[in-house]
Amino acid sequence: MDNRPIGVFDSGIGGLTVLKEIVEQLPGEDIVYFGDTARIPYGTRSKETVVKYVMESFNFLMKKNIKAIVIACNTASALAMEEAQEKFNIPIIGVIEPGAKAAVAATRNNTIGIIGTEGTINSNSYQKYIRKQLPSAEIIGVACPLFVQIVEEGWENSDVAYLTAQKYLLELKEHNIDTLVLGCTHYPALRYTITKVMGEKVKLVNPAYETAKLTKNILKEQGLLNEKIDGGICKYYVSDDPEKFKRVGGNLIRRQIESVEKVDLSE
């Protein structure tokens, strides 16, 4: 048993969808969430910059006496996972590997689509993990930069969302994919619109759910579960604008976020 909290890291607000899955599957665990909202979005930045930001964020989380870190951000998982695992001596769990595994389990025609930020798609991380398990897979990755802001505007079921999805997803339809990985924490909010464009037969994979499952397994295997079975406490830290985090984040996971503290990473 280990009653220290789990650290959940994201570039901003989207990681709350991963936190929500962890709370559902591990209701006794305490969680320290850090969203690097002062430097969001990571999705359009270079690998070098993302690695630097992740290291600074993890240094902050380590001060909170955590027992493991979940990287909720797809871009950070794609670009900084290896560097983080080398530097920090606790389990570090990203969203890419569990998402890729679920996609391989779901596909029947071995044709898988991945949507995410520019950083995630260009890193080829999902592609590599999928191909490791299913070498014959045809994989098509498409960056959808407008999706995040459409969700943050609350426009996920609008005409704008539908037309944008039609533009971004056209290539995936043409390739006749049967499985689509929602490779960015905001995208599950667009589930309905994406299904309207892709059709009911395309299976949508939400890495958040798979990541929470993997986290539970790893903590169990390593004897790190909390002795409480429910009543875990979540603490939230951000690097900018706590009020916006409460408002947009509360809307994203449809629950009230009580108190959020602003921290300055340069201190």
Place this chain on the structure above:
Amino acid sequence: MDNRPIGVFDSGIGGLTVLKEIVEQLPGEDIVYFGDTARIPYGTRSKETVVKYVMESFNFLMKKNIKAIVIACNTASALAMEEAQEKFNIPIIGVIEPGAKAAVAATRNNTIGIIGTEGTINSNSYQKYIRKQLPSAEIIGVACPLFVQIVEEGWENSDVAYLTAQKYLLELKEHNIDTLVLGCTHYPALRYTITKVMGEKVKLVNPAYETAKLTKNILKEQGLLNEKIDGGICKYYVSDDPEKFKRVGGNLIRRQIESVEKVDLSE
């Protein structure tokens, strides 16, 4: 006469539209452009954070022996102008004041719309400057966060752009504005789509043009013009991803951007 370069500062790429106007109106001036692309976008951040980023960026520009700074970014002009003018002892020119002045000159029915980022609109900066000159003005500000990414995708004349503009601009149409300030450096690229939604009679004010005019006047008054009358040289610095800056920036101002250097502000 003063042959030192002019510094042009922006949160990223959009400031190139201001640089382009300066080059056209002051073709002999050398320019040092700095785009803080590692920390873009400023538009959704708090005032405190924007002021900090602007100060760090100006410290970098000052090392380049500049004689004046143009803040091309509307958000930075709105949130950090006073702080910058207090700290640095050279002329600092923002885009808000000249944009507001042009709007006052253009309106006939004293009903003016402003569109920009959340930061610019919520700061009420345009509103304050307009009201100083035209106390009876009715001013309606609307934040349009999706517009920047629509332009960066190259979708400025698409259905997505048109529907998004319809959503954002509805309130401005209902108020029957006759003048609209394009209060973000990316928005002039949406000129055609915005006119399609608002109608031909609404005058669009581009603060970039007005800012270049004001810059010329200030340099002249203070005896700071370059002795060359053309052949000015532009140097570009960014805090992340020079290749993307060349590609998206070149597209935005429709000219090739030769060499871009990456700098680390924390050094």
